[in-house]
Amino acid sequence: MAASSFLLMFLVSLILIAATVESRQATAYFPGSVAHSSQEEAAKTLKHDETPYKTQYFPQILDHFNFQPESSKVFYQKYLINSKFWHKGAPIFVYTGNEGNIEWFANNTGFMLDIAPQFHALLVFIEHRYYGESKPFGNDSYKSAKTLGYLTSQQALADFAGLIRSLKQNLSSEASPVVVFGGSYGGMLAAWFRLKYPHIAIGALASSAPILQFDVITPWSSFYDAVSQDYKDVSSSCYDVIKGSWDELFAMSTTANSLPQLSKTFKTCKIIDDLPAGTSKLIKTFAAASLYYNYSSTEKCFNIGKGSTDTHGLHGWDWQACTEMVMPMTCSNESMFPPFSFDYKRFEEDCLSTFGVKPRPHWITTEFGGSRIEQVLKRFGSNIIFSNGMQDPWSRGSVLKNISESIVALVTRAAHGLGAHHLDLRSAIKEDPEWLTMQRRQEVEIIRKWIDQYHSDISSNANSEI
Numbered sequence: 001m002a003a004s005s006f007l008l009m010f011l012v013s014l015i016l017i018a019a020t021v022e023s024r025q026a027t028a029y030f031p032g033s034v035a036h037s038s039q040e041e042a043a044k045t046l047k048h049d050e051t052p053y054k055t056q057y058f059p060q061i062l063d064h065f066n067f068q069p070e071s072s073k074v075f076y077q078k079y080l081i082n083s084k085f086w087h088k089g090a091p092i093f094v095y096t097g098n099e100g101n102i103e104w105f106a107n108n109t110g111f112m113l114d115i116a117p118q119f120h121a122l123l124v125f126i127e128h129r130y131y132g133e134s135k136p137f138g139n140d141s142y143k144s145a146k147t148l149g150y151l152t153s154q155q156a157l158a159d160f161a162g163l164i165r166s167l168k169q170n171l172s173s174e175a176s177p178v179v180v181f182g183g184s185y186g187g188m189l190a191a192w193f194r195l196k197y198p199h200i201a202i203g204a205l206a207s208s209a210p211i212l213q214f215d216v217i218t219p220w221s222s223f224y225d226a227v228s229q230d231y232k233d234v235s236s237s238c239y240d241v242i243k244g245s246w247d248e249l250f251a252m253s254t255t256a257n258s259l260p261q262l263s264k265t266f267k268t269c270k271i272i273d274d275l276p277a278g279t280s281k282l283i284k285t286f287a288a289a290s291l292y293y294n295y296s297s298t299e300k301c302f303n304i305g306k307g308s309t310d311t312h313g314l315h316g317w318d319w320q321a322c323t324e325m326v327m328p329m330t331c332s333n334e335s336m337f338p339p340f341s342f343d344y345k346r347f348e349e350d351c352l353s354t355f356g357v358k359p360r361p362h363w364i365t366t367e368f369g370g371s372r373i374e375q376v377l378k379r380f381g382s383n384i385i386f387s388n389g390m391q392d393p394w395s396r397g398s399v400l401k402n403i404s405e406s407i408v409a410l411v412t413r414a415a416h417g418l419g420a421h422h423l424d425l426r427s428a429i430k431e432d433p434e435w436l437t438m439q440r441r442q443e444v445e446i447i448r449k450w451i452d453q454y455h456s457d458i459s460s461n462a463n464s465e466i
């Protein structure tokens, strides 16, 4: 790929980090969906050479929520399955797929594979509709609002529910307890799945799931304030450098001649503290950006040109952000980014002109709740783990307090080390810090408790579920 177009892609994503200058209304992307390294890199976080999953396709209903003739159209939804450790009646662990190719999430969720043997669990990773191979209208899926209209989180949850039921029936294992797992948007889906389908999943592990990043529940500036705090924690001069670098960056990006030079700058992969004195602000800014995007510390290079738009499905997320996933973000004066406010009118106009749809910014909180979540879920919900690392800027929109005995928040603070975006879901490695090992152990203990409870409820109740 030509250096200049690589660079342009990079700039685009940097501009996204900055919540955009020039007040274009930005879409908030999860790191899983942007700026990720090539798939080959991601695969290395798996300890196995070969993919441990078998690929299957399930005939899925296009529209679960009405009976118009076109609703019954069927598309093939991809899912991955591993039954190596499973025996009939044992638990089924399901990953509720996010905005991208399901293989990518399977490759980056080694935790489930790590714990499957001790639970004799069946592992299932379900691809989210409209991503990867699970496109209801094939290559035409993103064509217009008419084809994209079936891309909603509620349809996705219903897909998961239908698929899980069918799978259990085919395996003649209806009594197997199901636990759902997810990270980021997938974590939001896991948590919501437990709330909406408690008869299908006995519990959910929702890692880095910002279910409170909607409406006015979480302050709109919290994301970029958190990013800024991360840099301040590393060094306050780093924060000052970035705060001061924006003018230079945007001045340079407007002249075509400086593109090759910028390209060189941004391809240099260095960490901020190794930088020699006199290093330009731009290089430092790149190093800073990598703290956010390189959260796993495994990225070799930001492979933004290749695959970021299609493989990880930015088009689909843009649609979701313009319809129901409205997560307003602003930059306060305290952040290291140019101050920026959320202009809802402008956002709505952008969505109308891009997709011909009007966002429904209050729908998610209407459908799933979120306001006063502590009071609401205290008596109504159960069996959800919200895990978060405070270094992850998405954590601010997640559940960070224990809500009840069984809806718990596992929060990693800076003092414990680096708590990054759904780190707990990755494969255990030798170098894992103690807090991470402890956190995973606690998650396993909690999940085991849910399963034991489920079995004891069944044996003490003659009317066990069919």
Ligand SMILES: *[C@@H]1O[C@H](CO)[C@@H](O)[C@H](O)[C@H]1NC(C)=O
Residues within 6 Å of the ligand: 039, 040, 042, 043, 044, 046, 048, 049, 050, 051, 101, 103, 104, 107
């Ligand atoms: C997932 O891992 C397998 C096995 O290592 C690899 O072949 C595949 O390319 C990876 N897929 C993605 C999307 O990362």
Ligand SMILES: *[C@@H]1O[C@H](CO)[C@@H](O)[C@H](O)[C@H]1NC(C)=O
Residues within 6 Å of the ligand: 138, 139
């Ligand atoms: C869809 O697009 C892909 C990639 O461009 C192509 O390989 C494939 O043949 C197309 N499928 C159909 C049904 O047109």
Ligand SMILES: *[C@@H]1O[C@H](CO)[C@@H](O)[C@H](O)[C@H]1NC(C)=O
Residues within 6 Å of the ligand: 056, 057, 058, 059, 163, 164, 166, 167, 170
């Ligand atoms: C269950 O079996 C039916 C009939 O063979 C099949 O169509 C369906 O895809 C299977 N379900 C799953 C989840 O694979």
Ligand SMILES: *[C@@H]1O[C@H](CO)[C@@H](O)[C@H](O)[C@H]1NC(C)=O
Residues within 6 Å of the ligand: 269, 270, 271, 290, 294, 296, 297, 298, 299, 300, 301, 302
């Ligand atoms: C990501 O972090 C790792 C470990 O700190 C480093 O080796 C790698 O070069 C970084 N990648 C980029 C693109 O900065």
Ligand SMILES: *[C@@H]1O[C@H](CO)[C@@H](O)[C@H](O)[C@H]1NC(C)=O
Residues within 6 Å of the ligand: 332, 333, 339
């Ligand atoms: C940010 O700074 C400007 C100018 O100094 C001030 O007018 C504004 O009220 C400040 N905004 C916030 C949110 O503090």
Ligand SMILES: *[C@@H]1O[C@H](CO)[C@@H](O)[C@H](O)[C@H]1NC(C)=O
Residues within 6 Å of the ligand: 400, 401, 402, 408, 409, 410, 411
């Ligand atoms: C929530 O409770 C668990 C124990 O059940 C505890 O380990 C954890 O630290 C608590 N979380 C918070 C945020 O206090």
